[in-house]
Amino acid sequence: MKTIFLFIPHYVFSSDLLHTDFIKGLSKSYQVIIFSPIFKSNPPENYYQSPNLKYIIWSEEYPKFWLFFTKTLRLALIREFDQLKYFQLRRLxxxxxxxxxKLLRTISWFIPRKLLTVDFFTKLEYWLLPASKKFRAYAQKYHPHLIITCTPGFNSIDAEAIIQAKKLKLPTASINSSWDNYTANAVQFRKTDYLVSWNKVMKKEAIEIHHYPENHLFVSGVYRFDHHFQHMNSTPSPNDSGNANAPTRIKQRLTREEFLKNKGLDPQLKTLFLTTVPPNTYPPQYEVWRQIIKMREEKKLREDVNIFIRLHPNDLAEKYTEFQGLKNLHIELAGKKLETTGSSPHKIEMDESDLDNLRYSLKYTDININFRSSLSLEATIYDQPMINIALYDYANRYDVDWYIPIIKSGGVKLVVTAEELKQAINDYLTNPKLDSEGRKKIFADYVIFNDGQSYQRGIAAINSIISQLTP
Incomplete structure (x- = not known):
């Protein structure tokens, strides 16, 4: 049986890969050695177990090295992607x-742009990063056929694994970058040999922006979205309720009334689903939530509504204490709160029950309100109306490469004033099918698959990569 090394930097990726069918399917064909700092606070026995899986506590060995290259040198000196809207916005x-x-950025203008590239900095990191005795020891012990990272080096765990693999001439593949990563994180690329992307839009970016050869690229779909379709496509057995081995998502069937009552919300009312972002991403969001609550209290909405606030993993729960106890208003974390790991700020992990909860949250609420969130993709699975908020002069934050097509699709309403926000809510309360064609376009371009088999396509990509590598 061939061996794979899989590096999991933080809880976002353990939610995607260790709490879905991906790891179960992968371990049927390979011995998988999983390296992650998360096992310090959430021990391996809390994850899927198989004779073909081994969990190893792992942290980056040179955090200061990566902090300097990632946060200072690459951000300041690389001008290779100045044509991208996101980097133009950063400068503005x-x-x-x-x-x-600032000093390094000034210096960069006196150096030809074609010299200061991600490939140059990857070579520099390769030359300067000390070889890891620990990494080599594990490689000599297990003889991996492929080193898999979640991203092509966007965090220190992935970056170090890629460079150490290069030092040992081991092939690498990245399998779970988010939809905005190839543009927003372009300067942080440490190119893996192979790249598995969510959709064809990302594949096109990998070719045109990062110059990957097409035969080293694969499209899997979004692993974290599989559970939505597995539930839609499944027909539970009458015996599932008493079968401990029945799939979790098939066993748990809540009605809309049951779900909303469990949240302390009124099933007779429609529900606004407010999904938050980290405080530094959109600082005015708390004032926007206050305004929505005020609209409801002053009966400026066409009908009374529930308000359901789902906190981003990096949002601050203490910011919401003022809303606690309000009638027909529910606030919750996205998943289980755990200790932070290493240099990562992520502290929320979503297990199978949290994925179920998110599925019902989207299915049984009526309007999604967010700031430039990936939930704008996920909500299209249920054709849920979406409002993107940009109050207090934040409209230009939507002028970024990955979000411009979302706005142009016509599938969302971008609002810049409280009056526009109120009107958008009322429009969607009146006609939830408004802008449905635009949402279908977003789904077709970014979600693509509705079979619940993205994890299988990801595993098939890995099989294909290893076949290419095997003489």
Whole structure:
């Protein structure tokens, strides 16, 4: 049986890969050695067990090295992607420009743009990063056929694994980058030999922006969306309720009334689903939530509504204490709160029950309101109306490469004033099918698959990669 090394940097990726069918399917064909810092706070016995799986506590060995290259050198000096809208916005807004980055950015203008590329910095990291005795020891012990990272080096765990693999001439593949990563994180690419992407839009970006050869690219779909379709496509057996081995998502069948009552909400009312972002991403969001609550209290909406607030894993729960106890208003975390790991800020992990909860949250609410969120993709699975908020002069934050097509699709309403927000809510309360054609386009371009088999396509891509590598 061939061996794969899989690196999991933080809880976002353990939610995607260790709490879905992906790891179950992968371990049927390979011995998988999983390296992650999360096992310090959430021990391996809490994850899927198989004789073909081994969980190893792992942290980056040179965090200061990666902090310097990632947060200072690459951000300040690489101008290879200045044509991308996101980096134009960063320059315009002077985002994260401390004195060091300002100085280095000035110096970069005197160096030909074609010299300071991600490939140059990857080579520099390869030359300067000390070889890891620990990594080599595991490689000599298990003889991996492929090193798999979640991203092509966007965090220190993935970056270090890729560079150490290169030092040992081991092939690499990245399998779970998010839809905005190839543009927003372009300067952080440490190119893996192979790349598995969510959709064809990302595949096109990998070719045109990052110059990957097409035969090294694969499209899987979104692993974290599989559970939606598995539930839709399944027909539970009458015996499932008493069968401990029945799939979790098939056993748990809540009606809309049951779900909303469990949240302390009124099933007779429609529900606004407010999904938050980290505080530094959109600081005015708390004032926007206050305005929506005020609209409801002052009866400015066409009908009374429930308000369901789902906190982003990196949002601050204490910001919502003022809303606690309000009638027909529910606030909850996205998943289980755990200790942070290493240099990652992520502290929320979603297991199978949390994925179930999210599925019902989208299925049984009526309007999604968010700031530039990936939930704008996920909500299209249920044709849920979406409002993108940009109050307080934040409209230009939507002028970024990955989100421009979403706005142009006509599948969302972008609102910049409280009056526009109120009107959008009322429009969708009146006619939830409004802008449905645009939402179908978003689904077709970004979600693509509705068979619940993205994890199988991901595994098939890995099979294909290993076949290419095997003489």
């Amino acid at each position: 807004m002077k985002i994260n420009l401390n004195w060091q980055r």
